[in-house]
Amino acid sequence: MELGIIGLPNSGKSTLFNALTEAGISADNYPFCTIEPNIGVVNVEDNRLEKLCQEYNPEDCTPAPIKFVDIAGLVEGASKGEGLGNKFLSHIREVEAIIHVVRFFEDENVAHVSGDIDPVQDIKIIENELIEADLETLRRRQEKTEKMLKTGEDKYKEEMKIIKKIEQALESGIPVRLQKLNDNARRLANELFFLTDKPVLYVANMSEQQLTELNNIENFQSLKNKAENEEAELIELSAVFELELIDLETDEKEIFLNELGLEEPGLKKLIQAGYELLDLITFYTVAGGREVRATPIPEGTEIIKAAGKIHSSMEEGFIRAEVVNFKDWDSFDGMAGARDAGKVRIEGKDYIVEDGDICHFRFKD
Ligand SMILES: Nc1nc2c(ncn2[C@@H]2O[C@H](COP(=O)(O)OP(=O)(O)OP(=O)(O)O)[C@@H](O)[C@H]2O)c(=O)[nH]1
Ligand SMILES: [Mg+2]
Numbered sequence: 118m119e120l121g122i123i124g125l126p127n128s129g130k131s132t133l134f135n136a137l138t139e140a141g142i143s144a145d146n147y148p149f150c151t152i153e154p155n156i157g158v159v160n161v162e163d164n165r166l167e168k169l170c171q172e173y174n175p176e177d178c179t180p181a182p183i184k185f186v187d188i189a190g191l192v193e194g195a196s197k198g199e200g201l202g203n204k205f206l207s208h209i210r211e212v213e214a215i216i217h218v219v220r221f222f223e224d225e226n227v228a229h230v231s232g233d234i235d236p237v238q239d240i241k242i243i244e245n246e247l248i249e250a251d252l253e254t255l256r257r258r259q260e261k262t263e264k265m266l267k268t269g270e271d272k273y274k275e276e277m278k279i280i281k282k283i284e285q286a287l288e289s290g291i292p293v294r295l296q297k298l299n300d301n302a303r304r305l306a307n308e309l310f311f312l313t314d315k316p317v318l319y320v321a322n323m324s325e326q327q328l329t330e331l332n333n334i335e336n337f338q339s340l341k342n343k344a345e346n347e348e349a350e351l352i353e354l355s356a357v358f359e360l361e362l363i364d365l366e367t368d369e370k371e372i373f374l375n376e377l378g379l380e381e382p383g384l385k386k387l388i389q390a391g392y393e394l395l396d397l398i399t400f401y402t403v404a405g406g407r408e409v410r411a412t413p414i415p416e417g418t419e420i421i422k423a424a425g426k427i428h429s430s431m432e433e434g435f436i437r438a439e440v441v442n443f444k445d446w447d448s449f450d451g452m453a454g455a456r457d458a459g460k461v462r463i464e465g466k467d468y469i470v471e472d473g474d475i476c477h478f479r480f481k482d
Contacts, residue, residue, distance in 0.1 A: 118413060119156070119184040120391045121212030123205075125239050126190025127227050128220040129322040131155075132356040134187035136384055139363055155187040161392050162385065163399065165443045165473060166411045172451060173403055179410040181399055183392055186212055191243050206250050206312065214316045214394040216387070217243065221323040221336065222355070236321065236340045247312040248287050254309050255284055279305055287313070295347060316394045318350040320387065325355050328377050350390045354383025398472035401443065402427055414470060421466035424478045434481035440464050443473035 122130045138157025160180040170178035188208045209215070219236040220229065259280050265273045279302045286296045292313030293306055306314055321340060331337050331353060344351035362370055362382055374380065397413040400423055404410075412426050420440070425432030445460035446452065455461055470476070 118395050118397065119186050119212045120214050120216055120395065121186045121188050121209055122216045122218060123188050123191060123209060123243065124218035125220065125229075125242065126192060127229060128190065128218045128239070129222070129356040130190065130218045131187050132360055133218060133320065133322065133354075134185060136356055136359040136363060137185050137388070157185050157187070158182045159185055159388055161388055161411070161413075163411050165399075165447075166401065166409065168447065169401055169403065169409045169443075169475070173406065173409050175404070175406055175409045177408040177410075179408060181392070181397075181411040181413040183388070183395065183413070185216075185391070188212075191246055193242050193246065197249070206246075209247070209312055209315075210310060212315070214391070215318075216320055216391065217317055218320045218322055218356075219340065221321050221327055221334070221353075222357075223324070234336070236336050237343055240319070240340075240343070244292060244313070245290075248290065248292065251293060251311045251313050252284065252287055254311060255280055255287070258305075258309060259284075275301060276305065316396070317347075318352065318390055318394050319344055321351065321353040322356050323353055325358050325377055328353060328355055328358075328379070350394070352383060352387050352390060354387065359384050398470070400470050400473070401475045403475065403477065416472075418470050419466065420464055420468040420470050420476065423470045423476065424480065427478070430482060431478045431480045435466055436479040436481060437466075438464050438468070438479065439477040440468070440470075441475050442471060443475060446475055 122134055124130050134155060134157060137159055159182065161183055163180055166178065166180055186208065189205055191205050217240060219239050220234060221236060223234060259277075262273055262276050262280060266277065283293065283296065283298075283302065283306070287293070293311040294314050294316065298306055319340065321337060327334060327337075337353070341351055358373075358377075359382055362373060365373065370382075374382065392413070395413070396416065398416050398418075399411050399413055402408075402410050402412065410427070412423070414423050414426060420438050421432055421435045424435050424438070439461055440463075441452070441455045441461045445455045445458070449455040449458045449460060452461070
């Protein structure tokens with residue numbers, strides 16, 4: 118489950134990635150310094166997990182991991198193979214959701230590919246490339262569907278209509294994720310893995326100064342409107358500042374944050390928003406005094422599959438599970454209280470796991 122960090126060259130993607138993963142990969146001042154995607158794993162903070170770990174005091178308290186992929190800068194013409202075009206696009210295809218970094222900071226020493234800083238326009242450049250790539254995908258499908266039309270089957274006629282509709286919308290600049298699709302169109306879109314169908318959140322990469330004067334930055338207000346129209350999250354932060362914060366002691370951190378009028382690091386918000394963007398839920402497992410673990414799964418996952426996320430033998434030998442939701446565990450003061458209140462259930466393999474379930478699997482080894 119990966120989030121891809123995309124944006125124009127020199128928008129600060131690798132700086133943000135470094136801050137996120139504390140990895141020491143290069144963030145040099147020249148376009149295309151990131152060529153292979155860099156993948157970093159980040160732990161998601163979780164109050165419920167913290168409470169469980171306080172109670173059970175395990176050797177390991179393991180948070181849900183999400184992966185961030187630092188993708189090289191995309192330029193105009195990428196869909197035609199400009200820059201490192203196709204390679205970037207294929208990296209974007211592999212991620213589940215997109216963090217779109219857009220540059221607000223001004224620095225004459227750091228080149229801006231299109232000259233001026235115009236965030237909404239900068240986003241458009243990239244979006245257009247993704248749209249072009251999707252149109253290409255659609256054309257390839259259309260060729261196939263055209264051949265199948267000869268069979269005379271209605272479903273191909275219907276599919277042709279859907280293709281035309283998506284094509285028209287894309288051509289007028291509407292990403293697939295913002296198109297209204299009926300069930301059949303949605304099915305086709307899922308099958309084709311459109312790049313513009315992936316959920317997006319925007320990161321405005323600003324100077325510290327800019328962060329303190331958001332209301333006066335016209336460009337920021339335009340981006341805010343765009344994000345609101347798309348119902349997309351917008352997070353403003355300074356990637357350089359976030360990177361600097363990492364090495365500071367807690368009290369120093371607070372002083373720095375206070376100076377900018379911030380309550381918490383932007384990264385914290387970003388990681389949380391990223392987790393939400395992936396549309397995952399979390400379940401918990403408690404393994405004696407050894408480990409309490411938070412595990413992310415897609416909504417609608419059967420418990421036998423969830424068990425497989427912990428260990429394949431738990432899926433293969435699955436017998437049943439004891440399940441209590443964190444809410445009940447919490448309000449009845451732990452396992453014993455929840456059990457007395459009849460909140461601990463025995464569930465079979467088809468049970469659909471809910472967010473916050475604490476699961477204890479019984480399985481044959
Ligand atoms: N002044 C200033 N410089 C920044 C900021 N964020 C990033 N930079 C600098 O901009 C340059 C490019 O940053 P990167 O993070 O490598 O940019 P990128 O988006 O990964 O670039 P590509 O991988 O080439 O697409 C580096 O020299 C960074 O230090 C910022 O908020 N302010
Ligand atoms: Mg980079």
